[in-house]
Amino acid sequence: MEFNNLLDTFLRARFTLIILITHEEERAISAVLNACNASQRLCLSWDIADHFQWVSDGSSPIPVARDPLTALEQMEKIDLPHPVVFILKDFHDLWSNPPIRRKLRTLSQRFKYSRKTLFIVTPSSKIPPELKDEAVVLDYPLPDSRELAQVLTRMTHTAGVKVSLTPLGKEKLIQAALGLTSSQAQRAFARAIIQDGVLDDRAIDLVTEEKRQIIRESEALEFxxxxxxxxxxxxxxxxxxxxxxxxxxxxxxxxxxxxxxxxxxxxxxxxxxxxxxxxxxxxxxxxxxxxxxxxxxxxxxxxxxxxxxxxxxxxxxxxxxxxxxxxxxxxxxxxxxxxxxxxxxxxxxxxxxxxxxxxxxxxxxxxxxxxxxxxxxxx
Structure with a gap:
């Protein structure tokens, strides 16, 4: 099942706590927003710097919560006419806080009787044992060839970009970018355009070399x-x-x-x-x-x-x-x-x-x- 459809299924099934493991925060939040729009849900995010922010088009007043525990308490109090989804960012830094762990577990149980769902977007796969039975833990996949083709299309439609890719060259270029995040692929394509002045079949070797360097940073893998x-x-x-x-x-x-x-x-x-x-x-x-x-x-x-x-x-x-x-x-x-x-x-x-x-x-x-x-x- 496609990942976006999986998120939509979890929302409709009223799963209350979903943890998305990924380094691509922006892309993951976009996927959650698409699932919210498909099921007519409002979407709010919270982080320690910007506090509560509307992710979807919302007009209701946003509660004030400058610390994480207050934010969780406000989520329980919020009463909106539509189902609502909350997205927490960087909460893996707070796993060691006992009141935070307890409150997350409480919300997961109480949200079963409301129309609320809580997403935690985190790069860490280490989950507190108290939440393992309450939460659905998902690895957010890296972009596939279809998504990378969309990234490439957006870049080539930018004014002033010269494109001289053959159909086979485009296919090989996308294949070469598999394994990169969306932002890494975008930077690799941009580097090819700037370096050669045009996006052509020469970009394949450059993107392959870029991927080799990025994979090398993973310490355990070498391309x-x-x-x-x-x-x-x-x-x-x-x-x-x-x-x-x-x-x-x-x-x-x-x-x-x-x-x-x-x-x-x-x-x-x-x-x-x-x-x-x-x-x-x-x-x-x-x-x-x-x-x-x-x-x-x-x-x-x-x-x-x-x-x-x-x-x-x-x-x-x-x-x-x-x-x-x-x-x-x-x-x-x-x-x-x-x-x-x-x-x-x-x-x-x-x-x-x-x-x-x-x-x-x-x-x-x-x-x-x-x-x-x-x-x-x-x-």
């Missing part, structure tokens, strides 16, 4: 524009034949036929046997983008940081699909054993669950040096 082919790898004739038979499984024609995309392979061997080169060869032969996931870099020192990095990395791979996700030295996910309060087990469990449940065409190439350190459920 490879793999150019290796089967001729660069000696031997492995059976694997190469297996890959040739499945190369077309990622095409639109294969999807229309109902052919499932292959899920992945595991490459096991001592260092220096060509596992990394083989991963690059698969991406180059299939002409798909290659994302390298460094499992060791997933682990952070802060509570919840490792799980957050894992979630973001897998979400990015889902957005860029079809692609190759190269999970390098996967046994590192279990290397910490019982010394990290179960963090490595949770990270590995998240990866394993995603591999089992994923529906996007992401081909996983998992490499490991020691097969004895891998659990049976992986193999």
């Amino acid at each position: 490879f524009p793999a150019a290796e082919t089967m001729e660069d790898v000696g031997g492995l004739s059976e694997l190469k034949e297996w890959l040739r038979l499945r190369e077309t499984a990622f095409t639109q024609k294969a999807r229309e036929y109902g052919l499932p995309a292959p899920k992945g392979i595991a490459l096991i061997g001592i260092p220096g046997t060509g596992k990394s080169l083989t991963a690059k060869m698969i991406a180059g032969s299939w002409k798909l983008p290659l994302l390298r996931l460094d499992v060791g870099a997933l682990f952070g020192s802060l509570v919840g940081e490792s799980e957050e990095r894992t979630r973001r990395a897998l979400q990015l791979a889902h957005t860029i699909a079809p692609c190759i996700l190269w999970i390098d030295e996967m046994e590192k996910a279990l290397a910490h054993g019982g010394l990290d309060s179960g963090t490595s087990t949770r990270v590995f469990g998240s990866i394993l669950t995603w591999m089992q449940e994923k529906t996007s065409p992401v081909f996983v190439v998992a490499t490991a040096n020691d097969i004895s350190s891998l659990p049976p459920e992986l193999l």
Whole structure:
């Protein structure tokens, strides 16, 4: 189901507390507003700087609330002739405040008997345990190719912008921008226009390079524009034949036929046997983008940081699909054993669950040096 339709369904079903996890606050609020307009709901936002603000077209007086607890109390008191949706910004900074947590839980329960819904838009996936049973937690997806095409269209319609894109070039440019946020894609397109003086097929390489730099900032992921082919790898004739038979499984024609995309392979061997080169060869032969996931870099020192990095990395791979996700030295996910309060087990469990449940065409190439350190459920 499309995400905007999902929000509309939740509103009509009178869900009272919905947490949207995203770094794209403006885009997420726009989606909530669209859902409000579709179901004739008023929409108010609150943050610590600007306090209450109308998001939809509202004419009723806005209550004054300069601190978060007062804002929550005012939400309960507000009585409007139409259903109302509240949007809270930056509330993840207040999770440690017991009165705030208690009031959110109370509102979630009391809003069931009114026509009110509370959205919390936050970049943090760490949710207080008291709210996990009360709230619906949603990851707001990155822009798909349709949304990126709209961003590109808006920019090319700006006065003074010269456009010389071929139809194939436009398609490849949008494909190159997958995995970027809406604002990141807009900046990449703008840089291409300013640098070259015109938006043409040369922008594809520039946007690809921009994406590589942005993905590198995620710490655990690295983007490879793999150019290796089967001729660069000696031997492995059976694997190469297996890959040739499945190369077309990622095409639109294969999807229309109902052919499932292959899920992945595991490459096991001592260092220096060509596992990394083989991963690059698969991406180059299939002409798909290659994302390298460094499992060791997933682990952070802060509570919840490792799980957050894992979630973001897998979400990015889902957005860029079809692609190759190269999970390098996967046994590192279990290397910490019982010394990290179960963090490595949770990270590995998240990866394993995603591999089992994923529906996007992401081909996983998992490499490991020691097969004895891998659990049976992986193999």
